[in-house]
Amino acid sequence: xxxxxxxxxxxxxxxxxxxxxxxxxxxxxxxxxxxxxxxxxxxxxxxxxxxxxxxxxxxxxxxxxxxxxxxxxxxxxxxxxxxxxxxxxxxxxxxxxxxxxxxxxxxxxxxxxxxxxxxxxxxxxxxxxxxxxxxxxxxxxxxxxxxxxxxxxxxxxxxxxxxxxxxxxxxxxxxxxxxxxxxxxxxxxxxxxxxxxxxxxxxxxxxxxxxxxxx
Amino acid sequence: xxxxxxxxxxxxxxxxxxxxxxxxxxxxxxxxxxxxxxxxxxxxxxxxxxxxxxxxxxxxxxxxxxxxxxxxxxxxxxxxxxxxxxxxxxxxxxxxxxxxxxxxxxxxxxxxxxxxxxxxxxxxxxxxxxxxxxxxxxxxxxxxxxxxxxxxxxxxxxxxxxxxxxxxxxxxxxxxxxxxxxxxxxxxxxxxxxxxxxxxxxxxxxxxxxxxxxx
Numbered sequence: 109x110x111x112x113x114x115x116x117x118x119x120x121x122x123x124x125x126x127x128x129x130x131x132x133x134x135x136x137x138x139x140x141x142x143x144x145x146x147x148x149x150x151x152x153x154x155x156x157x158x159x160x161x162x163x164x165x166x167x168x169x170x171x172x173x174x175x176x177x178x179x180x181x182x183x184x185x186x187x188x189x190x191x192x193x194x195x196x197x198x199x200x201x202x203x204x205x206x207x208x209x210x211x212x213x214x215x216x217x218x219x220x221x222x223x224x225x226x227x228x229x230x231x232x233x234x235x236x237x238x239x240x241x242x243x244x245x246x247x248x249x250x251x252x253x254x255x256x257x258x259x260x261x262x263x264x265x266x267x268x269x270x271x272x273x274x275x276x277x278x279x280x281x282x283x284x285x286x287x288x289x290x291x292x293x294x295x296x297x298x299x300x301x302x303x304x305x306x307x308x309x310x311x312x313x314x315x316x317x318x319x320x321x322x323x
Numbered sequence: 324x325x326x327x328x329x330x331x332x333x334x335x336x337x338x339x340x341x342x343x344x345x346x347x348x349x350x351x352x353x354x355x356x357x358x359x360x361x362x363x364x365x366x367x368x369x370x371x372x373x374x375x376x377x378x379x380x381x382x383x384x385x386x387x388x389x390x391x392x393x394x395x396x397x398x399x400x401x402x403x404x405x406x407x408x409x410x411x412x413x414x415x416x417x418x419x420x421x422x423x424x425x426x427x428x429x430x431x432x433x434x435x436x437x438x439x440x441x442x443x444x445x446x447x448x449x450x451x452x453x454x455x456x457x458x459x460x461x462x463x464x465x466x467x468x469x470x471x472x473x474x475x476x477x478x479x480x481x482x483x484x485x486x487x488x489x490x491x492x493x494x495x496x497x498x499x500x501x502x503x504x505x506x507x508x509x510x511x512x513x514x515x516x517x518x519x520x521x522x523x524x525x526x527x528x529x530x531x532x533x534x535x536x537x538x
Contacts, residue, residue, distance in 0.1 A: 144359030226500065227442060271508070271516045274501070275494060282497035285441065286489070293486070301486045305524050313526070 182225035190250035200258030209299035216295035222284035265311030397440035405465035415473030424514035431510035437499035480526030
């Protein structure tokens with residue numbers, strides 16, 4: 109679990125208590141990622157957590173409640189990462205660099221969770237889905253704000269701010285699909301590569317006006 | 324099915340004959356996209372195609388054979404798109420523009436198929452998986468060739484060609500996740516936006532040396 113420790117002391121699911129509820133959530137993430145939400149039963153999840161189905165129902169009324177909890181925690185974390193970067197000190201290029209690095213690192217280090225969070229949105233109940241869609245709008249707004257600031261300050265050249273916001277988030281999110289812990293690049297290395305590419309995308313890359321430092 | 328017609332006369336699954344085999348494949352794509360591969364039974368697929376499970380077995384021995392056929396056709400098409408662009412006339416910037424536009428258009432217009440093709444790789448049998456991995460390596464090589472040509476010609480500034488190849492393909496592939504036919508942008512519009520962003524990523528965007536025309 110090395111990669112997990114890299115994310116600035118973030119311990120996944122530590123917000124979930126008691127321990128039995130946390131173990132069930134971890135089991136659900138693994139089962140959903142492996143077989144998909146619809147192919148997973150609450151019995152499978154309880155079994156993975158070494159518990160009985162009856163013990164599961166003490167903590168979660170339905171399988172969908174588990175998915176919503178996972179999705180909510182994942183989206184809260186994503187928004188926290190992006191908001192921290194968007195509200196941080198420094199130029200727009202520095203804030204965009206920080207946002208992309210940390211968002212990519214999270215999707216690489218927590219790729220199993222991120223896949224469930226990103227690919228099972230359609231399985232959420234309507235009221236839970238709107239709750240998650242609202243969080244996604246806020247994440248979108250955080251990146252959009254950095255881009256708009258950069259354009260206003262003359263640091264960025266971005267003809268289509270909403271479209272570029274979408275592309276930046278999409279590029280980072282898809283890291284969860286292809287990233288493999290035994291691949292050639294660490295989450296930090298992918299973060300650094302992507303920050304450089306995104307800065308170039310907005311006309312603020314190395315060798316251009318307003319370029320942030322690339323180390 | 325408007326969006327399907329946009330892709331230069333490409334009629335999806337027309338290569339699959341007889342008609343019953345084609346209908347089963349279309350039903351399998353829909354079922355896999357909706358519920359996931361593992362939650363879908365051959366009975367579900369036959370039912371969607373208005374056929375009996377026995378009629379399905381005439382054409383496909385297993386559910387995995389259906390997935391492999393879908394994956395193979397999707398990957399063949401992706402490689403054809405990228406190879407056509409990579410081997411086309413014009414500068415590296417023009418070829419990269421063409422590759423991104425057509426690859427994005429395909430992932431947008433055929434987003435349901437593309438999701439199955441991209442997200443169910445782990446469900447393939449080992450020998451089928453290696454067959455598909457080989458096609459993916461060739462797609463990767465097509466983009467890598469354009470980037471290397473652009474660097475050699477002094478058109479592109481790309482410090483990390485393999486990493487940038489990965490990012491360009493990833494950006495295009497993730498269109499399948501977020502694209503919606505009732506969204507604000509058409510497949511053509513997303514293709515044009517992304518071609519511009521990718522050209523900037525490689526230092527050949529509008530206003531920079533070697534920039535391709537953006538219309």
